[in-house]
């Protein structure tokens with residue numbers, strides 16, 4: 446009866462968890478699962494080349510860019526981006542429709558398995574509204590990239606750069 450023994454070995458921690466008086470074994474099991482998921486999430490998503498455009502002082506909105514690489518075998522979605530240094534941050538996608546450049550608010554952006562997405566002028570970009578202070582070239586601003594479910598949040602630092610004449614919407 447090896448089969449039933451194995452079944453018990455696999456399902457008993459789950460049964461322990463669903464039990465009203467979850468014992469130390471149940472907590473240990475949960476702790477291990479959370480750690481495995483956390484470790485997996487930490488190693489599967491990497492953010493690079495993060496920068497924010499230096500807008501003229503009177504302009505209350507600017508654009509931000511980065512690359513996101515998903516090295517896991519499952520798609521991972523970016524669901525929100527926040528910054529303590531801007532009142533609001535949105536994710537946008539630029540498109541050209543009947544030779545008119547438009548942008549669309551994105552509730553979430555999925556990074557396919559073993560792939561990457563580049564946020565760059567004319568494509569995906571961040572819109573950062575109402576900076577809480579003035580920034581000069583080379584300054585650092587903080588961004589938090591929130592991922593779906595247990596993938597958690599990546600806190601990154603963005604450098605203030607100048608993107609020249611190119612706007613995120615063309």
Ligand SMILES: [Cu+2]
Pocket residue numbers: 537538548570571572613614
């Ligand atoms: Cu936009």
